[in-house]
Amino acid sequence: METKNLTRRNFIKLSSLTGAALTIGFYFPTGAKAAEVMKSETADNLGIDLNAWISIDTNGKVTITNHRAEMGQGSFQSVPQIIAEELEVDLNDVRIVFAQGNNAKYGSQITGGSSTVRGTYKKLLHLSATAREMLIEAAAKKWNVPASECYAENGHVIHKPSGKKFNYGELVADASKLTPPTSVPLKDPKDYKVLRKPIPRQDTPLKVNGTATFGMDKKLPGMLYAVVERNPRFQGKLKGFDDTETKKVPGVKHVIPVKMSVFNTFREGVAVVADSIWSAMQGRKVLKVEWDDSGFEHFSTEQLYARMNDDLKTKDGLSFRTKGNFAAALEKADKKLEATYETPYESHSCMEPVNCTAHYQGDKLEIWGPIQGPDWVQDLLSPLMDLPKEKIIVNMTFLGGGFGRKAFMDYPHEAAVISKAVNAPVQVVWTREDDTTQGPFRPGMVYQCSGGLKDGRISAYKAKLAGQNMDHQWPGAQKDSYNGSTTEGFLEPYFESIPHYSFSDLPLDVPIPVMWWRSVYASTNGFAFESFMDELAVQAGKDPLDFRRQHLGEERYQTLINRLEEVSGWKNRKKNEGYGVSITECFSSIVGEVVKVSKKADGKVKVDKVWAVMDCGWYVNPDIIRAQVEGSIVMAIGAATVHATHFNDGKAVEQNFNTYKMPRITDTPEIEVHVVDNEEKAGGVGEPGLPPLSAALTNAIFDLTGKRIRKLPFNLEEV
Known part of the structure; x- marks a missing residue:
């Protein structure tokens, strides 16, 4: 697991290669939009740096580089699983090493925005299929037969008529002399043997036996x-x-x-x-x-939120996205509604300080x-x-x-x-106290939402958000620029179905370092947007799920809603149960969640179950998706009901887990995750499961108790 300086020579040495090897990678020619595959020897001669190398040694072992970090999200498993599918090798014969920082070679190496798989999967599929076809061609030449009579399986190339076969290791010397083909066939997903299968993660044993290097x-x-x-x-x-x-x-x-x-x-x-x-x-x-x-100002939490609320009441926001004439449409609306929502500052509190x-x-x-x-x-x-x-x-x-x-x-x-x-x-x-008090934090936010209904549909929608803009902190930042994530989490079809809308941003300028927190602004936007969507549904006298369905015309969203309705038993809700729904999208994935709540014997509210339906398009491993959605939901429960960062006299108040508490296993309900199968482009997995939870939970509490919660975090014991 040690990272090496991955020159070609060191890569070969690291891979335990003994001279002959098939080593290929891809690169982007100047001005080209698509990647091209090239052998390492050719690249060395031309002075080109290849990225995402695949190298096969004379024993048939495959080594690849991962240019992104593994922080629990599963890239250490997903990348080899992609390679193994098209290369036709046993996953146990594939190993992965971390690349060093080098964006001239790898492009962006930032592990964020749930981008590792969705940003590289097509290139990795093509790269591994290219290696497979080169091995098939090498075998065909050895046998002096047409390549069409040969196929690859389990690290071997097999001649169909005769049953003869070569191990990949026996072919790498000859394959390395061939020119990579420019066009290779990729599998139909229905023929996948490795992809979309719940194969156990390769990093789990390393983390259990202590050999993984943190x-x-x-x-x-x-x-x-x-x-x-x-x-x-x-x-x-x-x-x-x-x-x-x-x-x-x-x-x-x-x-x-x-x-x-x-x-x-x-x-x-x-x-x-x-x-x-x-x-x-x-x-x-x-x-x-x-x-x-x-x-500089020694601020408190109360001062921060007072300023954000005052800005919303007295200032016009920086316009981010508009359509039609919101004010005129609101004036003509049959029903009108306005609500304000607050979300807290949060610490990242990774388990590894x-x-x-x-x-x-x-x-x-x-x-x-x-x-x-x-x-x-x-x-x-x-x-x-x-x-x-x-x-x-x-x-x-x-x-x-x-x-x-x-x-x-x-x-x-x-x-x-x-x-x-x-x-x-x-x-x-950094000690846990350093990590908890020094930030950077997720920014606290306040939202003012206004809407109008006409004939049972949304005719006007307005959202103003107040809070720190992460981009305003960098040197030379233009502080009159709007927050580019103002609508993050809001479902794209709403922009088509709502005739008049306005989204704007009121940036707060205070000396608190803030930055990305799992799902970034969608983690706070989702609570406001989907809580208000629920309130509009109630105002319209419509079932909350049906209300969303009528505003989400695209088939992909209708499929997700139907699946969510089916798995949660939405239509069979009982009288003393509260059900809440929320649907958000970010990083090219759509996630819908339904939360069920009920009352305990003492009259207090308990969370019984969460159903989640994830549509991330093309995907690798359903177990990894379920794990990421489950983790996101638990993290969201913490942010909604357990912890928050407060400030007093210019300092963070919470210092460790005794005050910045984490959700316990007793706080965690049953979670059921469903993955949608389709052929859409790959979306993110590590973050999109978080934003829907808070609104689904508070909407469920309203359904059960009639009490509308618009400020996070809240104490379930006090509902």
């Missing part, structure tokens, strides 16, 4: 360990520190001031560097630091860690560390959760700065 597993000769006391007010400055007692702690080697890049500013702190993480933590406990917190190992060596910098965007790290650190981009080597390990937090570049920069200062490799570890 960030904190990295060890280097002479490596030191560091923890950092950072200013808790995000933009405060270091005034001074007293390290007298810290230096008395056995093992402490250095105490130094540090700055790390956080968007358009630098966060300041004091690093305690020692020969063990324990010594560094003990030294930090007795460190005395004085901060300068002047020159943030960590990074760096080794600055003067003319180069090497980094190891749980990193979602190795190419972004290179882009940031090149000017900050005054090194050419190619001299910044970023190695990806497994991630114990990411959710967007580990796509940020602050912690690799901090590790690099400390390593340079102490002239040694350093592993920086």
